[in-house]
Amino acid sequence: MHILVATDAWHPQVNGVVRTLTMMADAAERLGVEVSFVTPQSFRTFGLPSYRDLRVALPTPAKIARLIEDARPDSIHIATEGPIGLLARRYCRKHQVPFTTSFHTRFPEYISARLPIPESWIWAALRAFHRPSQAVMAATPALSNELRSRGFRNVVLWPRGVDARLFHPRAVELGLPRPIFLCVGRVAVEKNLEAFLDLDLPGTKLVVGDGPARASLQRRYPHAVFLGSRQGEALAEAYAAADVFVFPSKTDTFGLVLLEALASGLPVAAFPVTGPRDVIGNAPVGALNDDLRTACLSALQISPQACLEFAAGYTWESSARVFVENITNIRNVEPSGETVEFAAETPRVVA
Template sequence: MRVLIATDAWHPQVNGVVRTLTSLSQSARRLGVSIEFLTPEGFPDFQVPTYPGLRLALPRAREIARRIEAAKPDAIHIATEGPIGYMARAYCRRRGRPFTTSYTTRFPEYISARAPVPQAWIYATLRRFHAAAAVTMVATPSLMTELAQRGFANLGMWTRGVDTDLFRPDRAVDLDFARPIFVTMGRLAVEKNLEAFLSLDLPGTKVVIGTGPQEGPLKRRFPNAKFLGLLENGALVAHLAAADVFVFPSRTDTFGVVQLEALACGLPVAAFPVTGPKDVVAGHPVGALNDDLRVAALDALKISRQACRA
């Protein structure tokens, strides 16, 4: 079977969408499914004015059609709602081809945090985009409920997993930081709410893994935190496994695959009780949720690391 996935998010971007699609490709190959990606590669692009470091492709409809037809897909999935996603959607609609979509990014919240655009307008645009899909896939039950309440239809579950052969607690590096070590990782951007973590009065050391447009301002504002930059594969696992608690301060993620990666390394998760953490942590002895993130972080210290990977 041949599947084409259209995505505006792709390497060298480092985010949950890219990591999920990369992992999906590797897993699908083992099942005998061939996945072709329609990505921004080869298209001119432009810098998004309100988001330093984020570029979007400027594809031509004719080239989108050529790439789709060259792939000869049995199924088409549209992973993002950017220019490539819109043109792939238009191609499918013109030709009467069924397709599926994913809802992976809270664009209404992200855009309104940077520009005076009402979230209701953006949600209306996204509803129209996804309404034409046979199924719109979401990662968690709580997100499915939320989108249904917002008028989205034909919702289906696409759950997430983690490579437990890579993310393991026995690969920890020896960090010369004061204990306990509270770590977070991801894109350093305003929507990730990192200030909520870095401003906490906690013992030990706060560690941040990742890069992004907020890296400079955060370093200047929180000089006592340890910013390790972008780490991947073995180096990422080694530093994750060396910490004591993983703190996930975002209130706007649709899932947060980093939570699974931390748990696989034996780290309890501390987070707000919102979509993503509610689905991963709530009801399981693997973390602590609280509207007071400091309380959650300190409670997570008491959780058995063995339980996190079970």
């Protein structure tokens, strides 16, 4: 089986969407499923005015069509609602090819934080984008329920995983006063980092990540330590060097970094909002409190072993298996009820 994923989020971006797609593809290969991608690397791109490091592709319908037809996939999954996702959706609609989508990012909150656009308008646009999808994949039950309550149809669950071979406890010393409270992620307004950096905490506040707000936050919070973007082993070592993982975001749909922290033996401190509440639930691996300082101090008392045992239940192999099953369940069914196939000139979805 060959699945083609259309995505506007891709390397060199460092975010949860990119990590989810690449880790899922690697795990799917071990299940005997080939996953290939249509990404911004095939097109000219431009940097967003308020976020120059985020490159947006400039695809054309003809090139999108050629890339899809050259790939000859058995199924198509559209991962993002950007220009590539829109044109891949257009192609599938034009040729009556069934496709699936996934919901990764709370664009209504993110866009409204930067531009005076009502969230209701953005939710309406997202509903329209996902409406023809045969299955809209969401990371958590709470997000699935929220999407259904907002009028999304065909919502299914697609859980995430963590690479325990990379993220695990090890002895790392940064030479910083302890306890070390770590925050990992994009340094941007929607991540609510000020809620963390404003806290009166003992030890060190450590931030790993980059983004448009980094320079101003470094000036405003000179006592915090900003390490910039880290990946791979360097990122894993940053987790291992800390004592508590702080997640101040109130808008993330899941927060893959939560699993990476827990797999590293770090308890989580966060607000009691959808992302961390869905990941942690009632498990004794985090402290969720509207008072983030209280959550941080409470997390210091949590057993690292409990965090490790909790994270062991999340693997990329199980995540990839659910992803493939979601697609397998619908890939032979076109909205009219007919089976669709790609011929040399026409799209096909093969059994």
